[in-house]
Structures are given as structure tokens and as C-alpha cells.
Amino acid sequence: YYLFSAGQVFVFIAVISVLIWFLHYDTGLDWNNADCAGKPCVFNYHPPMMVLGFLAFGYQGIMSWRMLPDGLSHQTKKFIHLSVQVSGFVLAVVGIVAVFKFHNQHQPPIANLYSLHSWLGLVAMILWGLQVVGAVVSFISGVVPVENRVSFVPIHKHMGVVLYLLALVVMLLGIQEKLGFYQGDKAYAKLTPISQLGNIMGLSIVAIFSVCTTLMIP
């Protein structure tokens, strides 16, 4: 189906953009340094990890049921879907740890959870975690009787799509916030190369948003 592949192209653009942004235009990665002025620092792990974990792995995980060859057994597909989603979640957790570490170790410390981005980001993290736990308990652990499993599938699917959209929205807010930090005095706001890169990344995220709503909404 063409839409899948269009989605893959936009996922690719978003991943490349975030890497160019934080490794090339910004100061690069250093897990042990919380001072970003001119030096590699721990904050710069946050955006790439979130984009890899949620946007890229999330896309492969959600689309895996439809992209994988029909020949594979349901068990195999389930194993792939599970592994991709769990790995993506682990990457995202690393990304969240990075930004809290950055705020706490910065001199002077930066407040945690002051922004709309961070509030919605925390909500998205928690619900994503519950989605993983809920799925593992009901589909893997064997604790839940088969009838109940079946009735949980539509809920899991619906929540999965809504959560993926929410994560995309949180990324857009993160981009908006971070680009604002590069503008000095807001009265002289300019469209700089870095804003163009960030805006293009944002447009590709919206494109993924549209592909997902179109594909997943029957």
C-alpha cells in the first residue's frame, strides 16, 4: 500500500532531521555534561531518543501487523510487534532520563515539568507504559482468559493509535519550544536555518499524523 511507504519516507526525514539538528547544528552528545553552552551535553540525547523510540520504532511496531508478509504466523508477528514496541519504549525512557538529568544537574538547576510540552509528555509516557504493561499482561502472561483477551484487542488498538498521535503532538510541542530557545529577543524573531530544519521536521511529523489517521481510521 502506497501510504505505508509514504509514511516510511516521512519517518526517515524526521529521524535524519533530528540527528542533523542535535549532532551537527547543536552541540552534540555527552551524557555526563549538563552545560550545553558550546559543548556536547546530555540534553541533546532527549530529542533523538524520543524520535527514535516513539516516532520511528512506534511506526514500525504499529504498522508491523500490516507490513509483514502474510506467510508469517500470528505468533511470529506478535513477537515482532512486542519486541519493536518494547525496544522503542526503552529508548524513550533513556530520552526522558536524559532531560531530567539535564534539568537537575544544570547550574543553576532548571525546574522540572513547567511547560505544556513536559506535562503532555509525562502523560504520554505514563499511558504508553500502561499500554505496554496492559498488553504484556493480557496477551503474553497467560493470566487473562481468552474471551477477555479478545475483547481487549479493540481497546488496545484504539488506545495504541490515540497514544501514537498524542506522542506526535508532544514532539511538535518539543520542537516549537526548543526552536524558541534559539531566538534571542523575541521582538527580532527570525526564520533561521535551524528553524527551517525544525519546521520541516514538524511538517513531516504532521504528514505521519495524516498517514496514520487515514490508515488506522477505517
Add this chain to the structure above:
Amino acid sequence: YYLFSAGQVFVFIAVISVLIWFLHYDTGLDWNNADCAGKPCVFNYHPPMMVLGFLAFGYQGIMSWRMLPDGLSHQTKKFIHLSVQVSGFVLAVVGIVAVFKFHNQHQPPIANLYSLHSWLGLVAMILWGLQVVGAVVSFISGVVPVENRVSFVPIHKHMGVVLYLLALVVMLLGIQEKLGFYQGDKAYAKLTPISQLGNIMGLSIVAIFSVCTTLMIP
């Protein structure tokens, strides 16, 4: 249906929040003043008009088909849906004119269209305008033969929902951006009363987002 009414409550919270924010905490409205420092100014028309036009009128317009009493004729419902959507669009146009006027008349002038918010905002405006024109041409003008009208309905519905979600996302980005302007040096970022108000407004927009995805996705 309970979800409609829950949605109405969140629409109400968002409208009240944006009014308290820009009339009470911020400096209030003055169409002819582009200097916001301590004085009422034209920028402050932008957020309330966008929220009224797109979020509030948009909600009533989209939900009108399902909320209006069954007794009304299709013609009457169509007229109501049309009037609400067209009025909402007019309010939103006023809101857009306000922010361009503000940027151009500000001393020194502020660049137009530098932010992710403004790029996606422009895209949302244009598509919303096309949606209105497309609907008027196909459903009202009589130019389009009835068979074609019928096949256009699902496209109109799907686009309508996706555009509404996009407008909500653009509002979240606008909130994130504007709250950033109140923070002085980001190293001292704080959770101020105004950020709390903005963040709560953002949470209610996300709640509307969830209500819409749940209601409109069969």
C-alpha cells in the same frame, strides 16, 4: 451521549481559560495598538478569536449533525452546520489578520511566519478555507450533480475531522510558544500561574482531541 457533553465541558474550559489569560493576566484588547508592553494590544485578539472560531464554533459545527434533535429536516441541519462553520471561519480570519497586523506594525517589525506554529497555522487556515469552499460548491451551489455530491460526503467528513484535529494541534503549539515568551532566561524557567492556566487549557484541548477521535472514528 455522555462524550458530547464531556467535550462541551472541555470546550467551555478552553474558552474561559483563553479569555482569562488575554483579558485578565495579559494586557487586554486594542485593535489599533501594536505595542503590547503593559498596554492592551492587537495581538491579544489572536488567541481568543482562533479558539472561538475553530475550537468552539468548530466543535458545535461538527457535532451539530449528531446533537440536533432528530425532528429537524436535513435541510435545516445543513443550514445550521453551514452557518456555524462559516461564522467560525470568519472569526478565525479576524484572529489571523490581528496577528499579521501586530507583526507588521510592531516597532521594530516582527518577521512573519518564522515559527512551526505559524507554518502549520497557515496550512490549517488554507485547508479549512478550501473545506468551506469545497462544501459550499458541492452541497449548496447546485453546480455538482447529485451522484458526485454523495461520493464527496465521506471525503468531506474525513477531511473535516482531520482538519479539526490539526487546528487543535496548532492551538497547542501557539500556547507552548506564547508561554515561552513570558519566561525570561530559560535557565530560570518557572511554573508560573500563567503557565498553569495555559497548561490546563492545553490539557482541555487534548481532552477534546480524545473525545473527537473516539467519537468520529467508528
